[in-house]
Amino acid sequence: MRALLSDEQRMLKEVAGQIAGTSGPVNPGDLATLDRSAAWRALAQAGLLALRARDEDGTPVGSGVEVAMVAEATGAGLVPVPYLGSAVMAMELLALAGAEEEAGELADGVARAGVLLDGNLEGLAHLPGDGPWYGWDIDGADHALALLDTVDGTRVVRVPLGTGFAGADGADLTRVLARRDAPIDPATLQTVGDPLTAEDLTRWEALALAAVCADTVGVMRSAVTKAVDYAKERVQYGVPIGSFQAVQHMCAEAYVSTEAAASATNYAAWAVDALDPEEALLAARTAKAHCAGVAREVTETVMQVFGGIGQTYEHIAHVHTRRALTNRQVLGDEGAQLLRIADVRLTGE
Amino acid sequence: MDYRDTPEEAAFRATLRGWLTENIPAGWDKVEDPEAAARLRRSWHRTLYQAGYVGMSWPVEYGGRGLSATYDAILNEEAGNLNAPPLPSVGYLGRAIFTYGSEEQKQQFLPSLLSGEVQWCQGFSEPEAGSDLASLRTTAKLDGDHYVVNGQKMWTSGGQYADWCMLLARTDPEVPKHKGISCFLVSMSEPGVTVRPIVIASGEAETCEVFWDEVRVPVAQRLGEPGEGWRIAMTTVAYERGPADIGFIATYRRTLAKVERMAAERGLLDRPETRKQLARAYVRGEVLRLNCVEQLAARVSGQQPGPEGSVAKLLWADAEQSLQHLAMDILGADELTGVESGWLSSYFTSRPVSVYGGSAQIQKNIIARMLGLPR
Ligand SMILES: Cc1cc2nc3c(=O)[nH]c(=O)nc-3n(C[C@H](O)[C@H](O)[C@H](O)COP(=O)(O)OP(=O)(O)OC[C@H]3O[C@@H](n4cnc5c(N)ncnc54)[C@H](O)[C@@H]3O)c2cc1C
Numbered sequence: 013m014r015a016l017l018s019d020e021q022r023m024l025k026e027v028a029g030q031i032a033g034t035s036g037p038v039n040p041g042d043l044a045t046l047d048r049s050a051a052w053r054a055l056a057q058a059g060l061l062a063l064r065a066r067d068e069d070g071t072p073v074g075s076g077v078e079v080a081m082v083a084e085a086t087g088a089g090l091v092p093v094p095y096l097g098s099a100v101m102a103m104e105l106l107a108l109a110g111a112e113e114e115a116g117e118l119a120d121g122v123a124r125a126g127v128l129l130d131g132n133l134e135g136l137a138h139l140p141g142d143g144p145w146y147g148w149d150i151d152g153a154d155h156a157l158a159l160l161d162t163v164d165g166t167r168v169v170r171v172p173l174g175t176g177f178a179g180a181d182g183a184d185l186t187r188v189l190a191r192r193d194a195p196i197d198p199a200t201l202q203t204v205g206d207p208l209t210a211e212d213l214t215r216w217e218a219l220a221l222a223a224v225c226a227d228t229v230g231v232m233r234s235a236v237t238k239a240v241d242y243a244k245e246r247v248q249y250g251v252p253i254g255s256f257q258a259v260q261h262m263c264a265e266a267y268v269s270t271e272a273a274a275s276a277t278n279y280a281a282w283a284v285d286a287l288d289p290e291e292a293l294l295a296a297r298t299a300k301a302h303c304a305g306v307a308r309e310v311t312e313t314v315m316q317v318f319g320g321i322g323q324t325y326e327h328i329a330h331v332h333t334r335r336a337l338t339n340r341q342v343l344g345d346e347g348a349q350l351l352r353i354a355d356v357r358l359t360g361e
Numbered sequence: 362m363d364y365r366d367t368p369e370e371a372a373f374r375a376t377l378r379g380w381l382t383e384n385i386p387a388g389w390d391k392v393e394d395p396e397a398a399a400r401l402r403r404s405w406h407r408t409l410y411q412a413g414y415v416g417m418s419w420p421v422e423y424g425g426r427g428l429s430a431t432y433d434a435i436l437n438e439e440a441g442n443l444n445a446p447p448l449p450s451v452g453y454l455g456r457a458i459f460t461y462g463s464e465e466q467k468q469q470f471l472p473s474l475l476s477g478e479v480q481w482c483q484g485f486s487e488p489e490a491g492s493d494l495a496s497l498r499t500t501a502k503l504d505g506d507h508y509v510v511n512g513q514k515m516w517t518s519g520g521q522y523a524d525w526c527m528l529l530a531r532t533d534p535e536v537p538k539h540k541g542i543s544c545f546l547v548s549m550s551e552p553g554v555t556v557r558p559i560v561i562a563s564g565e566a567e568t569c570e571v572f573w574d575e576v577r578v579p580v581a582q583r584l585g586e587p588g589e590g591w592r593i594a595m596t597t598v599a600y601e602r603g604p605a606d607i608g609f610i611a612t613y614r615r616t617l618a619k620v621e622r623m624a625a626e627r628g629l630l631d632r633p634e635t636r637k638q639l640a641r642a643y644v645r646g647e648v649l650r651l652n653c654v655e656q657l658a659a660r661v662s663g664q665q666p667g668p669e670g671s672v673a674k675l676l677w678a679d680a681e682q683s684l685q686h687l688a689m690d691i692l693g694a695d696e697l698t699g700v701e702s703g704w705l706s707s708y709f710t711s712r713p714v715s716v717y718g719g720s721a722q723i724q725k726n727i728i729a730r731m732l733g734l735p736r
Contacts, residue, residue, distance in 0.1 A: 131694065132693050132694040133693075133694040133697070133698070134693075134694070146694075146698060180698050180699045181698075181699030181702055182697060182698055182699055183696070183697040183698075183699075183705050184697070189698060189699075191698065191699075247489075248491060248492045248493035248496075249492070249493045249496075250493075250496075253492075256722070258722040258725065258726070259722065262722075308686070312712065315562075315712055316712075316715060316716070316720070316721070319491055319492070319716055319720060320486070320491055320515070320516050320713065320716050320717070323561050323562055323709075323712055323713040323716060324559055324560065324561055324562065325560040325561060325562055325563075325564065326559075326560070327562075329562075330562035330709065333562070337689075337697060338697050341693065341694050341697055345690075345693075347634075347690070
């Protein structure tokens with residue numbers, strides 16, 4: 013067993029970190045002016061949008077580990093581009109469905125797609141069915157992918173975002189969200205690729221969960237780093253606040269929760285392609301249960317370390333909190349994951 | 362010991378209930394525009410005052426009714442039970458004026474403070490003086506019969522709506538930092554006062570930065586003696602920490618009732634976990650209330666508020682923040698997708714409860730000192 017990155021993986025991590033580190037907001041105000049397409053182009057040029065494309069023998073160009081490294085980097089930078097929505101979740105659906113051409117367009121970054129989630133953001137939309145639905149992480153996308161039950165099995169469909177959707181005022185300031193209440197007529201939907209098997213869907217969910225976890229780890233890690241840096245600089249009572257044990261313990265607790273989240277996520281990311289789908293999914297749920305369980309507290313602790321300034325809209329801390337809270341909910345919070353884990357462990361389902 | 366109302370208190374409670382039922386402005390909790398909400402707070406303050414429900418425990422000569430502080434607690438409870446708008450928080454600034462003011466100052470400022478005619482804000486904290494308030498840098502230099510104030514205040518809540526400010530400034534830079542601070546009562550419309558609202562993460566302009574540039578304040582508007590500012594500030598924050606004084610318990614009850622309704626509407630009441638969480642939220646509120654009732658009883662018997670206020674402040678922050686967590690868990694995605702954006706805003710409003718009036722860490726330091734732990 014070796015829970016370490018290879019040299020190649022380390023290089024990729026560095027590239028992702030460089031791009032993401034310069035593409036996100038320093039202050040919330042930057043979100044209005046950032047050049048989002050430049051960040052997207054940089055990710056595309058580095059090949060980071062193509063990780064889930066398949067090579068000739070059908071294996072992904074990059075494994076879950078590489079995907080998680082990029083997701084962590086974009087999370088850490090609070091980068092407002094749809095890496096999870098387009099390059100991971102939509103891309104993987106297309107790749108699993110064997111829709112090579114469509115997948116290729118996403119890999120180049122010339123086209124973008126989001127995913128359609130159910131009304132509680134807990135899972136990929138399964139059509140037909142009742143709304144509301146949310147197009148999630150859809151910046152620059154004209155459609156979102158969903159699943160449709162057909163006589164041939166479960167198929168990937170494109171749901172156009174142009175009509176019937178209204179922009180939603182989501183908590184997460186770094187992702188674009190749209191809501192639809194009107195029913196979706198399955199007859200109008202364009203199917204893509206071949207039907208998906210149950211195994212495909214399990215694999216997809218494992219990858220998607222691992223990627224959301226990695227993004228969350230990034231959001232938490234960079235938040236904790238900012239708080240620690242601040243605690244070293246901010247002086248009260250003539251000394252840096254980081255010299256008070258109360259502040260040290262806040263930082264240390266947030267750090268422990270975050271590092272534990274990273275450990276669980278690294279394993280889940282590796283499991284996506286290395287283990288049986290069911291095992292991979294259990295690893296992913298385990299990671300999500302922990303990440304979702306700590307994301308709120310970690311980012312709140314960071315706000316607390318910043319004192320009053322960390323409570324203001326102009327400060328970056330709440331942008332971390334908002335992204336963490338939303339990640340917590342997307343594809344199921346800790347409560348949802350724990351129930352599914354209990355099913356596997358206790359009932360053998 | 363008797364937790365039941367005396368006959369007088371019971372009669373008061375019954376009258377109050379009737380009055381509240383008739384006078385609570387319909388639809389007050391649907392007002393979104395911040396200016397309209399501020400107007401509503403003001404008019405609710407006046408309505409309460411005219412009916413004799415503000416400052417009941419204050420002496421008659423300053424506009425109060427000379428009743429025991431228990432009556433304030435009853436008001437708090439009933440206002441919460443009947444979903445009244447938040448009660449005005451006159452207590453803590455008023456207490457300072459009451460305790461340290463000259464007779465003229467009390468006559469001049471207290472009645473209009475109680476009636477809500479004049480709104481006050483608290484100008485203590487500065488960018489570099491938060492937890493370490495005593496290191497504040499705003500100066501007040503004596504120039505004949507005036508002080509001249511220069512500096513920057515931060516976190517002056519309600520500064521954009523306030524008429525007057527209770528201001529701390531350094532009058533003597535030569536002495537140790539706690540001893541060189543004085544307190545002033547200053548009109549916000551003086552030339553040289555500039556207010557810039559600070560929007561908090563909830564999106565609301567909860568508080569303000571206030572710049573003081575060559576602001577002239579008559580010596581007669583100094584509260585207390587020169588160098589007494591620190592003591593005055595500590596009295597003020599001790600009262601500020603008592604949730605009974607600032608109407609927190611009423612607000613908590615109202616919010617809990619809303620969360621319970623929400624859980625019912627969402628069909629979650631048969632989930633044992635939700636039932637326990639809601640019951641725990643009730644328990645937290647009761648524990649807080651009963652702690653405050655005891656503190657109040659101590660005050661009624663003449664004790665000044667002391668470090669025990671830190672206990673209530675910590676219980677309050679925990680209760681409020683846990684309740685917002687519970688609301689978020691019940692609402693699920695709706696709180697995060699803009700369907701229930703008011704709750705997301707309330708969540709972010711609950712975060713600074715563990716920061717203002719002395720952070721949670723500072724409260725724990727105070728309690729540790731009270732326990733006599735070695736430094
Ligand atoms: C919404 C809001 C409203 C406010 N309203 C008012 C108002 O009306 N009037 C007013 O005067 N002020 C007001 N304040 C200011 C408030 O009192 C200060 O923010 C608070 O005292 C903390 O100061 P700070 O923000 O400078 O944080 P800092 O003092 O810099 O604290 C940063 C972190 O360090 C910790 N820390 C600092 N010192 C110690 C220590 N010795 N031991 C352990 N931990 C420590 C703190 O707990 C915190 O986690 C308000 C603040 C907010 C956010």
